Amino acid sequence: MYDRMQELNLAQMTKIHDASMELLKTTGIVVNEDEGLEIFKKHGYRVEGKTVFPTEEQIRKAIASVPPKFTIEARDPAKNVIIGEDDFAFFPGYGAPYIISPEGEQREATMEDYDTFCKLIQTSKYLDMNGWMMVEPADMPPSTVHMDMMLSNMLLCDKPFMGSPASREGALDGIEMASILWGGRDSIADKTVSISLINSLSPLQFAEEMVGSLIELARNNQACIVASLIMAGASGPVTLAGVLALQNAEILTGIALAQLVREGAPVVYGSTSSAMDMKTGALSIGAPELSKNVNYTAQMARFYNMPSRSGGGLTDALYPDAQAGAESALALYTAARNGVNVILHACGILGSYIAMSFEKFLIDEEVCGMVRQMLKPIDITDESIDIDMISTVGPGGQYLTHPKTFKLCRTEFFLPDLMARTNYDAWSAGGKKKVHEIADDQLSSRLAKYEKPDIDPGIEKELTEYVNKRKNG
Numbered sequence: 234m235y236d237r238m239q240e241l242n243l244a245q246m247t248k249i250h251d252a253s254m255e256l257l258k259t260t261g262i263v264v265n266e267d268e269g270l271e272i273f274k275k276h277g278y279r280v281e282g283k284t285v286f287p288t289e290e291q292i293r294k295a296i297a298s299v300p301p302k303f304t305i306e307a308r309d310p311a312k313n314v315i316i317g318e319d320d321f322a323f324f325p326g327y328g329a330p331y332i333i334s335p336e337g338e339q340r341e342a343t344m345e346d347y348d349t350f351c352k353l354i355q356t357s358k359y360l361d362m363n364g365w366m367m368v369e370p371a372d373m374p375p376s377t378v379h380m381d382m383m384l385s386n387m388l389l390c391d392k393p394f395m396g397s398p399a400s401r402e403g404a405l406d407g408i409e410m411a412s413i414l415w416g417g418r419d420s421i422a423d424k425t426v427s428i429s430l431i432n433s434l435s436p437l438q439f440a441e442e443m444v445g446s447l448i449e450l451a452r453n454n455q456a457c458i459v460a461s462l463i464m465a466g467a468s469g470p471v472t473l474a475g476v477l478a479l480q481n482a483e484i485l486t487g488i489a490l491a492q493l494v495r496e497g498a499p500v501v502y503g504s505t506s507s508a509m510d511m512k513t514g515a516l517s518i519g520a521p522e523l524s525k526n527v528n529y530t531a532q533m534a535r536f537y538n539m540p541s542r543s544g545g546g547l548t549d550a551l552y553p554d555a556q557a558g559a560e561s562a563l564a565l566y567t568a569a570r571n572g573v574n575v576i577l578h579a580c581g582i583l584g585s586y587i588a589m590s591f592e593k594f595l596i597d598e599e600v601c602g603m604v605r606q607m608l609k610p611i612d613i614t615d616e617s618i619d620i621d622m623i624s625t626v627g628p629g630g631q632y633l634t635h636p637k638t639f640k641l642c643r644t645e646f647f648l649p650d651l652m653a654r655t656n657y658d659a660w661s662a663g664g665k666k667k668v669h670e671i672a673d674d675q676l677s678s679r680l681a682k683y684e685k686p687d688i689d690p691g692i693e694k695e696l697t698e699y700v701n702k703r704k705n706g
Contacts, residue, residue, distance in 0.1 A: 248354030251477035254289040266444035295489035303499040317540035322361035326581035331588040342368030351389035359601040365395030391686035396427035428456035433483035451491040451498040459487035460503030502534035503542030517559035519549035524567040545579035546597040553593035592672040605645040
């Protein structure tokens with residue numbers, strides 16, 4: 234296949250790998266969690282204080298058991314999601330503390346906002362997965378909000394969901410709640426029903442809560458995305474080649490730990506590293522360097538025969554305007570086109586992860602549909618070419634009223650819900666509405682169509698009682 238984006242050759246990927254192995258062997262990586270250090274020691278890794286010094290042989294041995302593909306099960310089996318190889322999934326935005334209103338005002342997110350995103354995901358034609366912490370609800374106690382979000386994920390949507398990596402305790406709460414949803418710990422012992430994001434702490438560190446979460450999730454066969462977010466020029470080298478070597482060392486260490494905890498535990502190789510803006514010192518996720526890193530990250534994951542993760546509709550813009558559209562579409566399409574399997578942040582993100590927007594969520598969602606259509610292969614067959622039809626219409630004829638056009642007119646092409654395809658007069662007569670205004674108009678009607686998915690009342694009661702007991706205990 235011809236693609237103008239750089240395809241790394243084997244020698245280049247091997248050079249990145251070798252640099253990562255040299256970093257781990259000579260500099261090491263800090264693991265700020267006691268059990269994690271003990272696991273490395275138990276398997277013969279050199280540990281000095283909190284620094285682990287993995288060798289190439291140890292890394293290669295550990296990552297050999299990573300499954301190249303796995304399934305995340307939904308409570309509606311028809312919505313199970315396969316991750317890896319040629320299969321990919323769109324996930325919503327993640328981790329935003331604020332909401333940007335249609336008027337451009339920024340406010341703190343609430344639990345009601347979180348629930349609204351769950352409902353939008355449930356009704357989405359294009360999002361495959363429910364997320365985690367689409368927004369951080371400021372009106373809920375920080376120590377227990379992870380359970381409220383998990384409860385909403387389970388009750389308001391029957392698609393697969395992301396789990397809580399907030400802490401070891403938070404991960405265990407998520408596992409316990411999943412066991413209630415599926416009928417007991419034994420029922421999920423060999424089943425993957427969630428996927429959680431484990432971030433390194435660049436450069437060359439892992440925080441205590443991330444390692445504790447990783448251990449419990451891997452131990453219980455729940456999938457982990459081990460990811461690095463390096464600011465090139467700040468928390469990592471200014472060159473993307475240096476970033477690739479550094480993030481690779483971090484990611485492989487986390488993946489190795491997961492495999493030491495449970496051989497064959499499902500994991501994903503992830504990154505959304507990008508450039509620091511040299512004028513402001515801020516992370517830029519709308520930069521072309523992010524899309525370049527997405528491309529290289531996907532290739533490095535394939536180098537190790539692992540599923541990959543990157544960001545999707547990412548932008549530095551603080552409003553769903555032309556900048557947001559351009560940056561988000563470039564990042565999203567690059568991720569899908571280059572073979573990323575977990576496309577996180579596909580919908581809704583504004584301002585370098587600082588905010589979510591309901592209007593941008595709907596716009597990004599439509600772009601997801603367009604991208605799927607662009608990637609969908611066409612059939613080259615006698616029936617699809619239909620030379621008899623072309624001959625029958627003949628020179629100067631028209632196909633508009635042909636029976637085949639009537640038959641396929643609603644299925645052959647992508648039909649947008651938001652994007653304008655009218656002429657100027659029709660657009661003007663309709664109030665000259667921009668796409669974000671159309672999205673705002675459609676939000677309420679979309680939510681009005683939401684129906685809570687069926688769930689056994691006894692299970693819902695048990696889940697709610699678990700959360701209330703833990704919050705009051």
